[in-house]
Amino acid sequence: MSFSVHHYALELDYKPHSARLSGRAVLQASCTSLSSIELSFGPLRVSKVLVNGKPARYVHSAGVLRVRAAVRGSFSVEVRYSGTPVPVSTPEWGDLGWDQLTDGSLVASQPIGAPSWFPCLDEPSSKASYLLDVTAPSPYVVVCNGVLVDGKVSGSTTRWTYSMAAPMATYLATVQIGQYVEALPDVWAPARLRRLVAHDFARQNQMIELFSSLFGPYPFARYSVVVTDDELDVPVEAQGLSTFGANHVDGRRGSERLVAHELAHQWFGNSVGIASWEHIWLNEGFACYSEWLWSEASGGRTADACAAAARDLLSRLPQDLVIGRPGRADWFDDRVYKRGALTLHALRRAMGDDSFFALLREWCARNRHGVVTTEDFLVLAGHRDLLTRWLFEPGLPA
Numbered sequence: 001m002s003f004s005v006h007h008y009a010l011e012l013d014y015k016p017h018s019a020r021l022s023g024r025a026v027l028q029a030s031c032t033s034l035s036s037i038e039l040s041f042g043p044l045r046v047s048k049v050l051v052n053g054k055p056a057r058y059v060h061s062a063g064v065l066r067v068r069a070a071v072r073g074s075f076s077v078e079v080r081y082s083g084t085p086v087p088v089s090t091p092e093w094g095d096l097g098w099d100q101l102t103d104g105s106l107v108a109s110q111p112i113g114a115p116s117w118f119p120c121l122d123e124p125s126s127k128a129s130y131l132l133d134v135t136a137p138s139p140y141v142v143v144c145n146g147v148l149v150d151g152k153v154s155g156s157t158t159r160w161t162y163s164m165a166a167p168m169a170t171y172l173a174t175v176q177i178g179q180y181v182e183a184l185p186d187v188w189a190p191a192r193l194r195r196l197v198a199h200d201f202a203r204q205n206q207m208i209e210l211f212s213s214l215f216g217p218y219p220f221a222r223y224s225v226v227v228t229d230d231e232l233d234v235p236v237e238a239q240g241l242s243t244f245g246a247n248h249v250d251g252r253r254g255s256e257r258l259v260a261h262e263l264a265h266q267w268f269g270n271s272v273g274i275a276s277w278e279h280i281w282l283n284e285g286f287a288c289y290s291e292w293l294w295s296e297a298s299g300g301r302t303a304d305a306c307a308a309a310a311r312d313l314l315s316r317l318p319q320d321l322v323i324g325r326p327g328r329a330d331w332f333d334d335r336v337y338k339r340g341a342l343t344l345h346a347l348r349r350a351m352g353d354d355s356f357f358a359l360l361r362e363w364c365a366r367n368r369h370g371v372v373t374t375e376d377f378l379v380l381a382g383h384r385d386l387l388t389r390w391l392f393e394p395g396l397p398a
C-alpha cells in the first residue's frame with residue numbers, strides 16, 4: 001500500500017440495545033502520489049466520504065472502500081457510516097472485531113478484525129496515534145485505549161474521549177462498553193464480579209514492577225483491564241488495555257498466568273510490534289515466557305520447570321511447524337507460544353541471566369513503538385545457530 005496513516009480520529013455513537021453504531025472516521029495520511037485510496041472496511045453503510053474536506057466518489061464492496069481522489073503529500077480522508085457492526089468471520093480464528101455482549105459490546109480484532117468497526121489501513125506494520133470519542137447511554141462505561149481526556153454527560157448519554165498518543169496498530173485499537181464498576185484502579189468489571197476481580201488482579205502492579213525491571217519501563221501512559229460479564233474463549237490484548245472474560249476470574253487467581261501474559265504484550269506485540277504476522281512468535285513466545293518469569297518470581301514453578309513441562313508437551317505433538325515462519329493457519333498455534341518461550345529459555349541458558357535480560361531491555365528500548373522482524377532479533381541477539389535450530393527447523397532441539 002503506497003500511503004501511510006498517521007492519525008485516526010474516530011467519533012462513534014453506540015446504542016447497546018439496538019446494537020446500532022454510527023461513526024465518523026477522520027484519517028490523517030500521506031503518500032507520494034495516488035489516484036485512489038483503498039481502505040479495509042466491513043459491511044457498515046457508508047453515507048459520505050470526504051477527501052481534504054471535499055466530497056469524493058467511492059465504491060464500497062467486499063470489505064474494501066475504494067475512494068477516487070488524486071492526492072499527494074499529506075491528506076485527510078473522512079468517512080461517515082452507520083449500521084450494526086458484525087465481526088469479521090474467519091475459518092481459522094472465529095469471529096474478530098466488534099462483537100455484541102449480552103449487555104454491551106467489545107472489540108477484539110487480532111489479527112484482522114479492525115475493519116469491522118472503522119475504515120483503516122489494516123496492516124500490523126501500520127501504526128498511528130488515535131483519538132477515540134465514543135458516546136453511549138449513561139449507565140454504560142466506555143473504556144478505550146489510552147488516557148481518558150474528557151467525559152461529558154448530556155441528557156441520557158455520556159461522551160467518552162480517549163487519546164492514545166503512542167503509535168498503535170489497527171488490530172490493537174479497542175472500545176469496551178458495559179455496565180462496569182472499578183474493582184481496582186483501572187480494572188473494570190461487572191458489579192457482581194467486583195470482589196473476585198479485586199483479588200485476582202491484586203498482584204498486577206507487582207507484575208508491572210517485575211516486567212519493568214526485566215524489560216524496561218512500561219511503554220504506555222496507562223494500563224487498564226476490562227473483565228466482561230460474558231465468558232470469553234481467551235483473554236485478548238489491546239494497546240494499554242486487556243480484556244478478560246468472567247470465566248477468567250475465580251477468586252483464587254486460577255488464571256493469573258494469563259494476567260501476566262496479556263500484560264507482557266504491552267512490551268512484546270504492542271510497543272515492539274511485528275512487521276507482518278509471520279513474526280508472531282516475537283509476540284506470543286515472549287508473552288508466554290513472561291508467564292514463566294512471573295511464575296518464578298511469585299513463588300510458583302521456576303522457569304526451568306515451566307520449560308521442562310513445555311518441552312515434554314511439545315515432544316508429544318507433531319514436529320512439523322517452523323515457528324519463525326508459520327503459515328497463516330498456524331499463527332496462533334499453541335506450539336508457536338510454547339516453543340517460542342522455550343527458544344527464549346534456551347537463549348537465556350546460553351547467554352546467562354545478565355546478558356539475556358540486558359538483551360531484552362535493549363530490544364524493547366531500540367524498537368519502542370516500532371515494528372520488528374525475526375531477523376532483527378537474530379541480528380541483535382547473536383547465537384544464530386541456536387536460534388535457527390529453534391525457529392527455522394521443525395524438529396525439537398535437544
Ligand SMILES: [Zn+2]
Pocket residue numbers: 261265283284287
Ligand atoms: Zn498472547
